[in-house]
Amino acid sequence: MAGSFLTWEKRLEPSRVMVVIVPVLAVFMALLVGGIFLAATGFSPLKVYQDMLNGVIGSKYGLSETVVKAIPLMLTGLGVSIAFRMLLWNIGAEGQFYMGAFGASWVALTFPHLPAYIMLPAMLVAGVIMGGLWALLPALPRAKWGVNEVITTLMLNYVAILWVDYLVYGPWKDPKGFNFPLTAPFSKAATLPVIAGTRVHLGLVFALVAAILLAITLWRTRWGYEIRVSGESPRAARYAGIKIERNIILVMLLSGALAGLAGMSEVAGITHRLQHGISPGYGYTAIIIAWLAKLHPAAIILVSFFFSGLIVGGYSVQTAGVPAATVSMLQGAILFFVLGGEILTRYRLHFGRKEAK
Amino acid sequence: MENSVWIAALAAAITAGTPILYAALGEILAERAGVLNLGVEGMMLVGAVSGFMVAVRTGSPWLGFLVALLAAGFTAAIFAFLTITLRANQVVTGLALTIFGTGLSGFLGKPYVGVPLPVSFKAVAIPGLANIPFIGPVLFRHDPLVYLTYILVPCLWYYFYRTRPGLNLRAIGENPAAADALGVNVFALRYLYVIMGGMLAGAGGAFLSLAYAPSWLENMTAGRGWIAVALVIFAVWDPVKALLGSYLFGGVDALTYTLQAATKISIPSFFLKMLPYVLTLVVLIIATRQTLVKHIGAPGALSIPYDREER
Numbered sequence: 001m002a003g004s005f006l007t008w009e010k011r012l013e014p015s016r017v018m019v020v021i022v023p024v025l026a027v028f029m030a031l032l033v034g035g036i037f038l039a040a041t042g043f044s045p046l047k048v049y050q051d052m053l054n055g056v057i058g059s060k061y062g063l064s065e066t067v068v069k070a071i072p073l074m075l076t077g078l079g080v081s082i083a084f085r086m087l088l089w090n091i092g093a094e095g096q097f098y099m100g101a102f103g104a105s106w107v108a109l110t111f112p113h114l115p116a117y118i119m120l121p122a123m124l125v126a127g128v129i130m131g132g133l134w135a136l137l138p139a140l141p142r143a144k145w146g147v148n149e150v151i152t153t154l155m156l157n158y159v160a161i162l163w164v165d166y167l168v169y170g171p172w173k174d175p176k177g178f179n180f181p182l183t184a185p186f187s188k189a190a191t192l193p194v195i196a197g198t199r200v201h202l203g204l205v206f207a208l209v210a211a212i213l214l215a216i217t218l219w220r221t222r223w224g225y226e227i228r229v230s231g232e233s234p235r236a237a238r239y240a241g242i243k244i245e246r247n248i249i250l251v252m253l254l255s256g257a258l259a260g261l262a263g264m265s266e267v268a269g270i271t272h273r274l275q276h277g278i279s280p281g282y283g284y285t286a287i288i289i290a291w292l293a294k295l296h297p298a299a300i301i302l303v304s305f306f307f308s309g310l311i312v313g314g315y316s317v318q319t320a321g322v323p324a325a326t327v328s329m330l331q332g333a334i335l336f337f338v339l340g341g342e343i344l345t346r347y348r349l350h351f352g353r354k355e356a357k
Numbered sequence: 358m359e360n361s362v363w364i365a366a367l368a369a370a371i372t373a374g375t376p377i378l379y380a381a382l383g384e385i386l387a388e389r390a391g392v393l394n395l396g397v398e399g400m401m402l403v404g405a406v407s408g409f410m411v412a413v414r415t416g417s418p419w420l421g422f423l424v425a426l427l428a429a430g431f432t433a434a435i436f437a438f439l440t441i442t443l444r445a446n447q448v449v450t451g452l453a454l455t456i457f458g459t460g461l462s463g464f465l466g467k468p469y470v471g472v473p474l475p476v477s478f479k480a481v482a483i484p485g486l487a488n489i490p491f492i493g494p495v496l497f498r499h500d501p502l503v504y505l506t507y508i509l510v511p512c513l514w515y516y517f518y519r520t521r522p523g524l525n526l527r528a529i530g531e532n533p534a535a536a537d538a539l540g541v542n543v544f545a546l547r548y549l550y551v552i553m554g555g556m557l558a559g560a561g562g563a564f565l566s567l568a569y570a571p572s573w574l575e576n577m578t579a580g581r582g583w584i585a586v587a588l589v590i591f592a593v594w595d596p597v598k599a600l601l602g603s604y605l606f607g608g609v610d611a612l613t614y615t616l617q618a619a620t621k622i623s624i625p626s627f628f629l630k631m632l633p634y635v636l637t638l639v640v641l642i643i644a645t646r647q648t649l650v651k652h653i654g655a656p657g658a659l660s661i662p663y664d665r666e667e668r
Contacts (some may be wrong), residue, residue, distance in 0.1 A: 151637065155587075163627070328463065342443075342445060343445070
């Protein structure tokens with residue numbers, strides 16, 4: 001507003017310094033806000049944060065768990081990012097994760113005697129297909145009639161979670177499971193190999209390979225070029241003859257497939273069975289990760305470790321009575337501050353009145 | 358006999374639809390002003406928890422309701438600052454608000470899970486009206502928060518379509534540059550309506566925790582905020598249609614509870630619980646196709662930040 005106390009001057013190029021400074025500052029500010037809430041509810045913020053940090057880097061277990069929990073975050077984060085690039089707001093990674101886990105579990109439970117070299121690829125394919133199909137459901141009406149995908153993908157999260165709950169509380173429940181909502185354990189062939197002494201499984205390789213392939217697709221293929229143009233200037237894309245509808249469907253399929261792969265690698269790598277609440281909201285954290293990483297595959301891998309650490313640290317202080325919701329409060333606050341700080345990358349801030357033009 | 362079942366079902370639909378209605382009316386205000394706030398779910402949860410906390414501590418549900426409005430309005434103000442002043446992406450900021458609101462409400466509400474509410478909002482029969490056959494028991498034996506929406510809906514409709522400020526509201530959502538040129542303060546009004554919209558979402562949340570449940574449970578909105586966002590499209594940004602749509606969803610919501618209670622029906626409860634979400638999906642697809650056919654649609658400047666220098 002003219003004559004106001006704060007004025008913005010548009011930068012010609014986004015500031016490279018700010019791209020790095022803003023997320024770091026955002027994390028710091030979010031911890032500050034979280035600290036105020038912690039202090040207000042009778043906790044010592046410094047002690048809580050110190051304990052969280054200790055829970056992550058204080059032991060080999062904490063460190064390996066941080067890697068373990070980063071795997072689904074990387075895969076869902078990559079999945080979300082590719083859709084976001086086309087301005088497709090797929091916030092259904094959570095549901096696609098659950099459906100991927102369901103698909104993989106179906107293979108493992110239906111054909112328990114398959115050898116590992118058939119079992120694992122079959123589970124992977126089933127997980128990828130189910131995740132992809134679950135994203136296709138909202139993609140089709142979005143491509144055909146422009147039906148708002150934010151709402152449809154989100155609604156399908158609830159449906160997918162209820163579907164898995166139905167299975168693990170009902171027909172798939174392990175008769176020997178003491179009535180817990182989980183299926184019978186998979187056969188040995190249906191488990192992903194791990195690094196000895198940890199729970200870090202082959203899913204890490206899936207995630208890293210996916211990140212590399214995604215980067216190659218985005219910057220070395222025509223299709224990747226189309227995706228980037230469609231996101232950056234939809235009108236130009238249409239004039240250039242890019243088939244937007246087709247790309248919406250393909251990108252959503254890929255996005256869902258990556259989340260499905262995350263679900264598959266979680267059941268095959270960690271739980272070795274399908275169970276209630278298999279994701280503590282990975283699909284939602286993925287949104288924050290993707291945005292913080294500016295949708296860049298390599299950055300998503302790095303940022304995933306940070307958010308995984310936040311989750312692991314959060315678990316480690318729950319025994320001290322710190323609410324589990326602290327972590328999602330911090331995550332939301334980080335995203336707030338990143339969004340607020342983004343203007344600093346695009347604009348220069350001036351205090352005081354701007355000279356009349 | 359038949360009648361009493363219908364009365365009970367319709368009255369239950371209204372009660373179950375009211376939290377969605379509050380949230381949808383709030384979202385209509387924000388979207389009419391050109392701001393897409395996807396943080397409804399988060400604002401409802403903040404309203405629900407803050408209202409509950411205050412009502413438990415003071416014993417006054419009205420005071421709780423008031424604080425719910427203020428707390429949710431405050432979170433909406435954060436959203437407004439980020440999207441209107443700092444021009445952050447509205448979709449992602451809305452998601453951030455939902456994630457933050459979910460986390461914050463879970464954090465603050467943890468000591469209140471399972472705590473009984475000393476005094477909740479109770480149904481009050483409106484003298485005279487409540488005795489009208491059929492209509493009376495359906496419409497006029499609710500709690501005060503339901504009656505409030507009876508007043509709110511026609512007032513909003515009148516405001517939108519028959520008043521000067523209502524015209525300005527629609528103008529800043531359709532064509533902010535033109536409104537600005539006519540001397541309408543686009544920034545201030547967008548702030549105002551986003552915050553008011555947040556307060557209404559908070560009212561919807563408080564209705565859940567202070568009248569409908571009445572209790573606090575983490576994530577107790579269970580997607581109602583998102584359903585409200587979908588409903589706004591279904592209602593083509595019209596408060597009266599939002600009322601009808603809310604009661605439709607309320608009816609489905611109430612139906613699932615009734616069916617779950619009726620042991621004769623053997624549909625697993627998980628499928629019944631899917632019903633509102635699947636219905637939202639189907640309705641949204643139909644509504645979007647309708648708006649395509651009839652050429653009526655979202656406010657022209659919806660989700661586009663207004664930037665004076667880019668006029």
